[in-house]
Amino acid sequence: MGLIVQKFGGTSVANAERIRNVARIITETYQAGNDVVAVLSAQGDTTDDLLEKAAEINPRASKREMDMLLSTGEQVSISLCAMAIEALGFPVISLTGWQVGMKTNRNYGDARITRIDKERLAAELGQRKIVLVAGFQGINRFDDVTTLGRGGSDTSAVALAAVLHADLCQIYTDVDGVYTADPRLVSDAKKLDEITYDEMLELATLGAQVLHNRSVEMAKKYKVNLEVLSSFSGNPGTKVKEVVKTMEKSHISGVAKDKNIARLALVGLSNQPGVAFQVFSLLAREKINVDIILQSIGREDTKDISFTVARSDLERAREILERHAPALGFDRIEVNDHCAKVSIVGAGMINSPGVAATMFEALYDAGININMISTSEIKVSVLVEEKDADYAVQVIHNQFFQEFERRR
Ligand code: ASP
Ligand code: MG
Numbered sequence: 001m002g003l004i005v006q007k008f009g010g011t012s013v014a015n016a017e018r019i020r021n022v023a024r025i026i027t028e029t030y031q032a033g034n035d036v037v038a039v040l041s042a043q044g045d046t047t048d049d050l051l052e053k054a055a056e057i058n059p060r061a062s063k064r065e066m067d068m069l070l071s072t073g074e075q076v077s078i079s080l081c082a083m084a085i086e087a088l089g090f091p092v093i094s095l096t097g098w099q100v101g102m103k104t105n106r107n108y109g110d111a112r113i114t115r116i117d118k119e120r121l122a123a124e125l126g127q128r129k130i131v132l133v134a135g136f137q138g139i140n141r142f143d144d145v146t147t148l149g150r151g152g153s154d155t156s157a158v159a160l161a162a163v164l165h166a167d168l169c170q171i172y173t174d175v176d177g178v179y180t181a182d183p184r185l186v187s188d189a190k191k192l193d194e195i196t197y198d199e200m201l202e203l204a205t206l207g208a209q210v211l212h213n214r215s216v217e218m219a220k221k222y223k224v225n226l227e228v229l230s231s232f233s234g235n236p237g238t239k240v241k242e243v244v245k246t247m248e249k250s251h252i253s254g255v256a257k258d259k260n261i262a263r264l265a266l267v268g269l270s271n272q273p274g275v276a277f278q279v280f281s282l283l284a285r286e287k288i289n290v291d292i293i294l295q296s297i298g299r300e301d302t303k304d305i306s307f308t309v310a311r312s313d314l315e316r317a318r319e320i321l322e323r324h325a326p327a328l329g330f331d332r333i334e335v336n337d338h339c340a341k342v343s344i345v346g347a348g349m350i351n352s353p354g355v356a357a358t359m360f361e362a363l364y365d366a367g368i369n370i371n372m373i374s375t376s377e378i379k380v381s382v383l384v385e386e387k388d389a390d391y392a393v394q395v396i397h398n399q400f401f402q403e404f405e406r407r408r
Helices: 016-031 046-057 063-070 072-087 119-126 153-163 197-205 213-221 275-285 311-323 355-365 386-407
Strands: 003-008 035-040 092-095 102-104 113-116 130-134 137-139 145-147 168-173 194-196 226-230 238-241 254-270 290-295 302-309 332-345 372-376 379-385
Touching: 003 016, 003 153, 016 035, 016 072, 016 130, 035 072, 035 119, 035 153, 046 063, 046 072, 063 072, 063 145, 072 092, 072 130, 092 119, 113 153, 119 130, 130 153, 153 168, 153 213, 194 197, 197 213, 197 238, 197 254, 197 332, 254 275, 254 311, 254 386, 275 290, 275 302, 275 311, 290 372, 302 311, 302 332, 311 332, 332 386, 355 379, 355 386, 379 386
Parallel strands: 003 035, 003 168, 035 130, 092 130, 102 137, 168 226, 194 238
Antiparallel strands: 102 113, 137 145, 226 238, 254 302, 254 332, 290 302, 332 379, 372 379
């Protein structure tokens, strides 16, 4: 018994039958003696449909009006689900972001939560009501509606769990939990029983789409007990926490891929101090995120620097660098927008030499060429051609997890 925050994604509330299913999960949790706060996403593709509607009317609509529009999807879900719970005979109330005091900064479309005034929530919970909260939305200091960025309902749920000191935050979705690789790609991918915040954060950032990465960051910061599970299967999910029982684990927890990557190479830069600083501060000023960076060893008086950006930033990055070509002094820019990043993640690799070598061996055996490499304490990423990415995930997964099965 305790306080449980549950979050249901768009597919879990896509139609009347599924909303009734969610109402059942919520009320069963309540009947077991828990206080329940449930955060809902917009039904199915609602948010995408709303984006299309806006584009038909004004492709350059202001961000304020976009948020006004996009926030409506979640309001539909919570009211419908409240009706389903009323029909089951339980006390329930639905609340929008502003009604629960979800305060954000003013950054429309990608707002950050600054504070949650929890009086209203506490009062409703005090009366033993089930509280349904519209995900993905808040209110800024102008009393205007803001949204938290695509996938932001996860973050709404974790933020509520943090301020309410919830015993558990359950993220219900359409898969059974977090897998060692995308199960649609790797047939013997396994569901993880547990994973650390850091690993989950890397996986979420590297392209595994189960959780919004900001929600994981927040869960780690406030030590929120997270569980990712399916609203359809009833199976136990994946627990996300500080430490996990590493004894039974493979050195890695998962393999992820991200195709939203482009590589730029500045060839023939002058081999002077300060060049890298100039290049990357230009990009930073334009808020272009740079990921993997590689600088060649200088030959005579020139060197090359290559780096990756999100594909959507490629043209802007190229344009900025070309504009500053005279000052930077390079021969040419080479771009590759058909590459992909494949990564392995695992807290277990810190103390086990040879993990990167195992990954490279799998790629070598498969004849897949590596263009760039980057590592951190708990991940190794390689840049490969996009056409090789799926196969790379499969062979790397095989190498680690079949080996693991053999050792057991
Ligand atoms: N409905 C929003 C979206 O599709 C928020 C969410 O689902 O988390 O991005
Ligand atoms: Mg979503």
